[in-house]
Amino acid sequence: MSPNVTRRVVLAATAGGLVLHERIGRADDTTPAPPSALPQKAIDVELRVNGSRFPLNIDPRTSLLDALREQAGLTGTKKGCDRGACGACTVHIDGRRVLSCLTLAARCQGKAITTIEGLNAGEDLHPVQTAFLHHDGFQCGYCTPGQIMSGAALIKEGHDGSDAEIREWMSGNICRCGAYPNIVAAIRDASREG
Amino acid sequence: MQAFHLAQPTMLLDALAIGNAADTKFIAGGTDLMQLLKDNVETPAQLVDLEGVGLSQIRADASGLRLEAMARMSDVAAHLDVRAQWPVIAQALEASASPQVRNMGTIGGNLLQRTRCGYFRDTGFNCNKREPGSGCPAIAGENRMLAILGGSDHCIATHASDLAVALTALDAVLELRRAGDAPRQVPITEFYRLPGTTPQIETVLRPGEMITAVIVPPSAAARNSHYLKLRDRASFEFALVSAAVALDVRDGTGRDIRVAAGGVGTRPWRLPEVEAALRGKKLNDDALREASSRAGEGARPAGQNAFKQILLRRAVLRTLQTASA
Numbered sequence: 426m427s428p429n430v431t432r433r434v435v436l437a438a439t440a441g442g443l444v445l446h447e448r449i450g451r452a453d454d455t456t457p458a459p460p461s462a463l464p465q466k467a468i469d470v471e472l473r474v475n476g477s478r479f480p481l482n483i484d485p486r487t488s489l490l491d492a493l494r495e496q497a498g499l500t501g502t503k504k505g506c507d508r509g510a511c512g513a514c515t516v517h518i519d520g521r522r523v524l525s526c527l528t529l530a531a532r533c534q535g536k537a538i539t540t541i542e543g544l545n546a547g548e549d550l551h552p553v554q555t556a557f558l559h560h561d562g563f564q565c566g567y568c569t570p571g572q573i574m575s576g577a578a579l580i581k582e583g584h585d586g587s588d589a590e591i592r593e594w595m596s597g598n599i600c601r602c603g604a605y606p607n608i609v610a611a612i613r614d615a616s617r618e619g
Numbered sequence: 620m621q622a623f624h625l626a627q628p629t630m631l632l633d634a635l636a637i638g639n640a641a642d643t644k645f646i647a648g649g650t651d652l653m654q655l656l657k658d659n660v661e662t663p664a665q666l667v668d669l670e671g672v673g674l675s676q677i678r679a680d681a682s683g684l685r686l687e688a689m690a691r692m693s694d695v696a697a698h699l700d701v702r703a704q705w706p707v708i709a710q711a712l713e714a715s716a717s718p719q720v721r722n723m724g725t726i727g728g729n730l731l732q733r734t735r736c737g738y739f740r741d742t743g744f745n746c747n748k749r750e751p752g753s754g755c756p757a758i759a760g761e762n763r764m765l766a767i768l769g770g771s772d773h774c775i776a777t778h779a780s781d782l783a784v785a786l787t788a789l790d791a792v793l794e795l796r797r798a799g800d801a802p803r804q805v806p807i808t809e810f811y812r813l814p815g816t817t818p819q820i821e822t823v824l825r826p827g828e829m830i831t832a833v834i835v836p837p838s839a840a841a842r843n844s845h846y847l848k849l850r851d852r853a854s855f856e857f858a859l860v861s862a863a864v865a866l867d868v869r870d871g872t873g874r875d876i877r878v879a880a881g882g883v884g885t886r887p888w889r890l891p892e893v894e895a896a897l898r899g900k901k902l903n904d905d906a907l908r909e910a911s912s913r914a915g916e917g918a919r920p921a922g923q924n925a926f927k928q929i930l931l932r933r934a935v936l937r938t939l940q941t942a943s944a
């Protein structure tokens with residue numbers, strides 16, 4: 426083992442792999458290394474969602490999607506496939522669109538999370554929301570929060586140069602009702618306003 | 620999903636030390652690993668979160684391109700030097716997955732994503748890669764998406780990464796590190812193993828070893844490189860067949876020629892037979908057609924995937940035409 430590795434880590438690694446956890450049981454040189462890397466039953470994490478803080482105690486397996494819906498009570502974000510393939514669970518983390526179903530909530534400490542509930546501060550709708558209403562950008566509405574989160578990010582990214590470009594950069598959001606033409610029209614419209 | 624311990628080190632050396640423990644996996648963007656955890660295909664006792672260790676720089680200069688392992692797919696694809704000097708990398712990445720997945724997925728994780736063979740990802744089936752010795756139902760079953768090159772009687776799964784195909788054409792080198800060992804460099808062409816009798820062992824990576832960076836040399840051919848991906852739908856789909864071509868053409872003559880293909884091999888597949896047929900030749904349409912007709916020498920289709928032989932030649936031809944136009 427490299428001499429650069431700290432003694433704490435050597436101790437812990439040879440004891441079977443359990444090493445410091447930044448949020449719970451902060452280990453240091455004076456703490457005896459735990460016997461093995463037992464799974465944590467629950468860990469503390471504070472989610473910062475739409476500007477509010479949610480201190481949670483969660484199983485480390487919890488996805489951000491489940492934490493938002495079942496613990497923070499924010500059910501606007503939808504679960505479609507739960508495997509990264511549909512985009513229904515799209516949220517913004519630190520300003521970028523990502524999939525909450527493939528994100529462990531325990532890895533989100535300190536990050537700024539935005540969901541459909543917080544896309545626009547206050548009572549007014551975000552321009553993409555208004556445009557979806559205007560263009561009928563949905564039928565059943567299940568994919569819609571994800572579509573809108575993705576569309577708002579797409580405009581910020583500057584991928585709104587043409588309908589073809591919008592379609593390509595919206596390809597991560599599937600709509601089972603097939604509202605695609607109206608979704609593209611809504612995003613095109615909203616991008617002109619922005 | 621099985622319960623695991625989540626370790627969140629903030630230093631690379633700590634991550635390496637923890638990663639060296641038994642039954643431990645690194646988690647980068649999590650876009651592949653989370654799926655495999657949810658489906659109980661991967662059941663590690665411990666995850667080492669790589670987010671805190673940094674390692675996300677993208678550096679391009681006269682000596683080449685260095686992509687640190689935690690650089691995000693989207694950031695690499697958008698990087699202006701990458702787009703200008705190594706366009707095949709940006710094109711392969713932008714043809715991968717979706718914008719959301721690319722914002723999460725990392726360069727290291729992308730190269731180590733597991734196959735999309737449906738049997739591998741469903742624990743209700745036997746699979747030699749997931750459970751060595753249990754058998755391969757794909758060889759006589761659903762194999763339309765699977766490999767025609769490099770397979771064995773034990774496994775014919777394709778490697779699904781688009782980026783790996785581009786990097787194979789460009790002779791990229793992977794920088795690997797493991798606690799206690801000196802860092803080492805392995806060319807990507809030697810990184811992936813053929814399945815043989817041990818399809819569960821996919822790379823030369825040692826237990827606990829991490830990819831820390833990918834290094835890509837600069838070249839005239841890299842500046843004139845191109846990626847073509849053919850798939851069942853226009854976007855957000857894995858390749859049926861893809862081709863990566865890098866060409867240095869002077870006075871109409873092919874000097875430096877690199878051709879690699881995806882979707883056809885059990886690992887990213889270099890096509891030396893096509894390269895040799897063009898080196899030093901005038902790159903007119905007849906020469907391109909003749910050379911691409913050699914693509915996939917030694918292919919062994921399994922049944923449903925026989926169409927890939929023809930599709931491969933056509934994909935290579937079209938990519939050569941684009942890059943030499």
Ligand SMILES: Cc1cc2nc3c(=O)[nH]c(=O)nc-3n(C[C@H](O)[C@H](O)[C@H](O)COP(=O)(O)OP(=O)(O)OC[C@H]3O[C@@H](n4cnc5c(N)ncnc54)[C@H](O)[C@@H]3O)c2cc1C
Nearest residue numbers: 509647648649650651652716724725727728729780781830
């Ligand atoms: C719906 C969907 C569609 C997709 N379509 C495509 C596509 O068309 N083309 C394509 O190429 N890919 C596609 N992908 C795959 C995607 O690109 C990969 O999942 C992603 O690149 C993996 O990166 P990650 O950082 O999320 O890896 P993770 O999921 O975090 O890790 C993947 C594996 O790599 C290991 N690992 C990660 N980083 C390191 C490291 N630095 N050193 C050692 N081991 C490491 C992990 O232990 C794990 O085994 C798709 C994925 C999804 C979900």
Ligand code: SF4
Nearest residue numbers: 736738746755774775
């Ligand atoms: S092709 Fe490979 S991954 Fe697919 S079922 Fe056979 S052994 Fe498993």
Ligand code: FES
Nearest residue numbers: 505506507512526
């Ligand atoms: S629920 Fe996350 S992509 Fe489908």
Ligand code: FES
Nearest residue numbers: 564566600601602
């Ligand atoms: S509106 Fe029904 S899935 Fe899109």
